[in-house]
Amino acid sequence: MRIRTNVEGIDARKGLVYLDGGGSIPYDYLVMATGAEAVRLDIPGKDLEGVHVIRDLTHALKIKTHLNSGAVRKAVLIGGGYIGLEMCEALRRIGVAVKVMDILPRPAVRWDAEFTELIVEELEKNQVEFLPETRPLGIEKGKASALRMTTSNGNLDADLVLMGVGTRYNTALAQSILIRMGESGAIGVDFHQMTSVENVWAAGDCCEVFHKVAGRWVYFPLGDIANKQGRVAGQNIGGSRVEFPGIVGAQVFKVFNLEVASAGLTEEEAARYGFDPVSSLIWGHPIGKSFSRCERLGVKLVGDRNNGRLLGAQCVGEMGAVQRVSTLSIALWTGLTVEQLAYMDLPYAPPFGGVWDAIHIAARELAKKLG
Amino acid sequence: MRIRTNVEGIDARKGLVYLDGGGSIPYDYLVMATGAEAVRLDIPGKDLEGVHVIRDLTHALKIKTHLNSGAVRKAVLIGGGYIGLEMCEALRRIGVAVKVMDILPRPAVRWDAEFTELIVEELEKNQVEFLPETRPLGIEKGKASALRMTTSNGNLDADLVLMGVGTRYNTALAQSILIRMGESGAIGVDFHQMTSVENVWAAGDCCEVFHKVAGRWVYFPLGDIANKQGRVAGQNIGGSRVEFPGIVGAQVFKVFNLEVASAGLTEEEAARYGFDPVSSLIWGHPIGKSFSRCERLGVKLVGDRNNGRLLGAQCVGEMGAVQRVSTLSIALWTGLTVEQLAYMDLPYAPPFGGVWDAIHIAARELAKKLG
Numbered sequence: 001m002r003i004r005t006n007v008e009g010i011d012a013r014k015g016l017v018y019l020d021g022g023g024s025i026p027y028d029y030l031v032m033a034t035g036a037e038a039v040r041l042d043i044p045g046k047d048l049e050g051v052h053v054i055r056d057l058t059h060a061l062k063i064k065t066h067l068n069s070g071a072v073r074k075a076v077l078i079g080g081g082y083i084g085l086e087m088c089e090a091l092r093r094i095g096v097a098v099k100v101m102d103i104l105p106r107p108a109v110r111w112d113a114e115f116t117e118l119i120v121e122e123l124e125k126n127q128v129e130f131l132p133e134t135r136p137l138g139i140e141k142g143k144a145s146a147l148r149m150t151t152s153n154g155n156l157d158a159d160l161v162l163m164g165v166g167t168r169y170n171t172a173l174a175q176s177i178l179i180r181m182g183e184s185g186a187i188g189v190d191f192h193q194m195t196s197v198e199n200v201w202a203a204g205d206c207c208e209v210f211h212k213v214a215g216r217w218v219y220f221p222l223g224d225i226a227n228k229q230g231r232v233a234g235q236n237i238g239g240s241r242v243e244f245p246g247i248v249g250a251q252v253f254k255v256f257n258l259e260v261a262s263a264g265l266t267e268e269e270a271a272r273y274g275f276d277p278v279s280s281l282i283w284g285h286p287i288g289k290s291f292s293r294c295e296r297l298g299v300k301l302v303g304d305r306n307n308g309r310l311l312g313a314q315c316v317g318e319m320g321a322v323q324r325v326s327t328l329s330i331a332l333w334t335g336l337t338v339e340q341l342a343y344m345d346l347p348y349a350p351p352f353g354g355v356w357d358a359i360h361i362a363a364r365e366l367a368k369k370l371g
Numbered sequence: 372m373r374i375r376t377n378v379e380g381i382d383a384r385k386g387l388v389y390l391d392g393g394g395s396i397p398y399d400y401l402v403m404a405t406g407a408e409a410v411r412l413d414i415p416g417k418d419l420e421g422v423h424v425i426r427d428l429t430h431a432l433k434i435k436t437h438l439n440s441g442a443v444r445k446a447v448l449i450g451g452g453y454i455g456l457e458m459c460e461a462l463r464r465i466g467v468a469v470k471v472m473d474i475l476p477r478p479a480v481r482w483d484a485e486f487t488e489l490i491v492e493e494l495e496k497n498q499v500e501f502l503p504e505t506r507p508l509g510i511e512k513g514k515a516s517a518l519r520m521t522t523s524n525g526n527l528d529a530d531l532v533l534m535g536v537g538t539r540y541n542t543a544l545a546q547s548i549l550i551r552m553g554e555s556g557a558i559g560v561d562f563h564q565m566t567s568v569e570n571v572w573a574a575g576d577c578c579e580v581f582h583k584v585a586g587r588w589v590y591f592p593l594g595d596i597a598n599k600q601g602r603v604a605g606q607n608i609g610g611s612r613v614e615f616p617g618i619v620g621a622q623v624f625k626v627f628n629l630e631v632a633s634a635g636l637t638e639e640e641a642a643r644y645g646f647d648p649v650s651s652l653i654w655g656h657p658i659g660k661s662f663s664r665c666e667r668l669g670v671k672l673v674g675d676r677n678n679g680r681l682l683g684a685q686c687v688g689e690m691g692a693v694q695r696v697s698t699l700s701i702a703l704w705t706g707l708t709v710e711q712l713a714y715m716d717l718p719y720a721p722p723f724g725g726v727w728d729a730i731h732i733a734a735r736e737l738a739k740k741l742g
Binding site (some may be wrong): 101225231233245246250254261263298324326331332334336345349351352355 | 595602
């Protein structure tokens with residue numbers, strides 16, 4: 001185990017890895033697990049003290065040290081994706097004033113507008129202001145606060161600026177030995193996690209994954225997928241013949257008291273990939289009405305007009321959203337039709353839902369539209 | 372709509388329903404929705420005041436009136452099935468002392484011993500005593516309490532005795548017109564809810580349902596299934612051609628703070644139906660460890676040694692059991708293998724579980740055993 005060691009180059013024909021500072025290690029099998037890194041926006045002041053990206057433990061420790069200094073009263077998050085939204089809760093809990101800005105009109109744009117409205121409401125309930133269509137222009141040292149941001153929407157004071165504007169795969173080493181990259185730009189692999197170069201495998205956020213609903217290879221850098229890919233690569237190198245059949249794009253994040261979950265394709269993605277999507281959104285109940293405090297659960301389903309199959313699902317609510325998307329993930333993985341879903345046998349008891357679950361009701365509504 | 376009207380007989384050739392007290396109604400289509408009734412144990416004293424069965428709203432009202440009289444301090448539940456266990460919570464909440472007796476050594480015997488132990492613990496935590504292997508012998512008027520029960524394990528005082536010892540399909544009318552009964556004894560139907568007699572349909576607790584995992588027609592009287600069957604029968608009578616493809620036996624009940632859920636077959640059922648079952652039980656976490664109060668979630672999976680397919684699942688815990696069984700219900704419905712389940716894409720975020728969900732961990736353990 002060599003930690004804190006950089007690889008300078010690879011000779012794939014000789015099976016050698018060259019280390020930074022000299023020396024090399026021979027290999028029979030090589031696994032590219034170079035991951036991805038957080039994008040740091042190229043704006044003036046991006047390297048000032050108090051400006052951080054969020055990706056790994058070292059970033060977390062830096063941010064924590066900065067927060068522990070006690071001088072942080074105001075934070076600005078650049079980017080309304082799920083990483084930024086998850087940070088809001090941690091910052092509010094220690095009393096930091098938080099604003100989230102995004103160049104788009106909505107946070108978490110993978111979710112449809114009906115649901116992102118709920119997210120903005122939930123942020124407001126927790127004194128987090130969302131600034132839509134706001135472009136960061138630069139950061140400089142401030143007077144009232146440590147930093148001062150200029151944006152397309154005026155200036156903002158901040159003691160802490162966090163950039164959560166996406167990640168980018170690390171593929172330079174893979175490219176240096178001419179491994180084939182996929183359409184997404186990440187490393188191309190097959191169902192065994194093999195790359196195009198003999199005895200070289202890849203797993204995790206540096207490579208693509210097969211999306212079973214889309215029917216194509218995509219870039220979907222999530223930790224649970226990376227774990228599965230790593231395991232499959234390891235099993236295959238160890239002599240087993242294991243396939244990783246792919247994902248359905250299941251994901252969830254928590255923003256204060258809201259579960260925000262989805263799987264499969266959005267309508268827009270489905271249309272882009274050549275499907276003929278139809279959707280339906282219902283507001284149901286996550287548990288039995290007489291047991292609840294009137295929590296609402298939004299379920300949006302997308303189906304394919306051509307064959308009636310389920311293409312995607314989004315669920316948002318204070319409870320029960322993860323449960324429904326977990327359930328619907330298997331429906332997506334196995335290619336169930338919306339009609340089949342409408343009569344699916346799910347565990348029912350009054351404390352846990354209606355005799356017709358929100359999934360049934362949503363599926364029935366969509367089945368009507370699908371004809 | 373004729374309510375409070377009994378049917379005395381049916382002439383299926385003429386398409387006539389004879390009413391109690393005279394008169395008849397002609398029909399083009401007839402739906403048998405005669406349901407089931409609670410079994411009342413045939414023991415001395417079974418009809419004494421204060422002895423109730425639990426099945427429908429009228430029973431609930433009678434029990435409630437009795438409780439409201441204020442004279443109920445002690446209750447005995449005969450039968451440790453889920454109906455009896457669900458009643459415990461309601462009775463404890465109004466301060467009634469509760470004992471649950473069963474002729475079997477465990478409550479809720481559809482769940483395996485590892486889980487029924489937890490149920491007994493949960494009952495004890497809530498001051499409910501479970502009396503195993505106890506046979507009710509008779510009930511008489513008491514002195515210390517309104518009633519006195521004699522059992523194979525001594526005598527019990529009670530002001531209220533509830534019998535939750537199962538239900539029995541009402542099939543007398545169906546039998547009178549020679550409808551074919553299934554192996555279970557309930558009305559036989561096809562996938563459209565048609566019976567063997569022309570223009571006569573059946574739905575709900577009076578008829579069988581197809582169990583997709585068992586691959587056979589079974590009697591499974593649950594409210595959500597009855598609702599689906601009723602809808603399918605109605606759609607077919609209305610001219611659509613809808614099939615009810617069947618169930619996987621998904622079920623759940625709540626006993627105080629415990630979610631007790633299952634779907635598919637137990638090992639014992641699987642063996643009885645000719646499968647070659649292998650099982651594995653793990654204790655995992657329902658949500659991310661750093662977000663939890665160390666809640667444990669038990670997941671037991673049963674697989675088929677012949678083809679690796681999932682045959683059944685049981686999940687018990689303070690939270691997350693319904694979510695997992697809901698998810699696994701679709702896996703059972705679609706016939707996934709345990710190996711497929713071990714790499715299934717499910718929505719992950721730290722507040723909602725581990726990067727490997729309890730489902731993955733359980734599936735991996737079982738996959739090892741299945742080889």
